[in-house]
Amino acid sequence: MSACKRIFADLGQINNCREIIKKNQQSFSELSQVVALAGNEVRLKILFILDQEHELCPCDLSDILEMTIPAISQHLHKLKNGSVIQSRKSGQTIFYSVCPSHLHLLKPLFSIIKNQSATIRV
Template sequence: MKKNTKSNIEICQTIEVHGDIVKKVQTNTPDEETLNKLTELFKVIGDKTRMKILYTLMQVEEMCVCDLSYVLGKTISAVSHQLRVLRQANLVKYRKVGKVVYYSLDDEHVKELIEVGYIHINEKK
């Protein structure tokens, strides 16, 4: 058998269904609604500006919109729009102090998602 590469993908040379494996996968695969939610989560994270916001918020407890705007080199309006999308996906939360709005990651899971992704892309294969 040849080594798998992106240009050379091996496929089965016979048709054989492994019932035990198929049953296990079917039993453990989430329902369509859950898969749709997971897909939407990764679509939200998949935007470069939103990823920069999340990565920035990983480094501090919280940040105001003005500081995020300055760090990212984007307008306050542009950052606010992306924060709204992240908030709707439950990836960030906010608190308001007077006229200042501070954002932070919604929970530790958001940080873990990004950390695992970072580790994965930097693996030496």
């Protein structure tokens, strides 16, 4: 059960932490999935500009990020699968946008980018 044989381990603290982890297991699992999606540089850029421009099609994103359409499409698929973005069809083009439900998680990340952008110019 115990990894080390130290005497000074605070058993109460350890058991308390273990319970907190267990109680929030599902939250950790769900949150880490979304954070992992945002942890890819290309996907972070996609989310950032989708938020800024409100909605864009795979074609636009391909032009902006200078990547192939399938590469973009596969990233969009992952993001949609994780309910981070949503899509709207108009003719044969599909417009993607950030799901409002995850914005509270993403906005702080976007702020960091924007703040650093403001600092560079000083």
